[in-house]
Amino acid sequence: EPEVTQTPSHQVTQMGQEVILRCVPISNHLYFYWYRQILGQKVEFLVSFYNNEISEKSEIFDDQFSVERPDGSNFTLKIRSTKLEDSAMYFCASNLDTPNYGYTFGSGTRLTVV
């Protein structure tokens, strides 16, 4: 069964450093998403991406965050200057058609900012 692949599975970074989280969505999917889950809290929407542009973003997704689809297969989330409160599990997801089709989520990248 096709999977969404995320790398790395765990990343530790110093506060103020830039990090790039990488995702390979399912190949024929058209909609791409980033969500995050702080330990013990809800899964929270960050951003959606369709047709090579951001289609929706949350208040969390401020100027420190950016997304890119640099080629036909990768989808990345960059955090420019990490803060302690950015520590969370970051999930990439994709789906084929309208958003009401269930997303396929990756297994996540656990980001720890120290």
Next chain:
Amino acid sequence: EDQVTQSPEALRLQEGESSSLNCSYTVSGLRGLFWYRQDPGKGPEFLFTLYSAGEEKEKERLKATLTKKESFLHITAPKPEDSATYLCAVRTTGANSKLTFGKGITLSVRP
């Protein structure tokens, strides 16, 4: 503000003991209600989408129902492998593709 509340927070069942998980929502307008399963250290796994009150969907031991204010995930004769966190999420008329999640219900099924 759109809200999704799940109850109970945790549920422990004996194998074979059927029960229901509740998801209540307060939204401006509903475009879809989603149920996901999440295992520890993994991403959510899609189970169902429900669109309108009265709709029901089934998959193996799981059955999801929807009213205008809440959704239930009924688990019939659960097995230990059904142990997981079950997440409810909504997509609203004010959103393009964003899902708003509840905190989840952690289900443990004892053999």
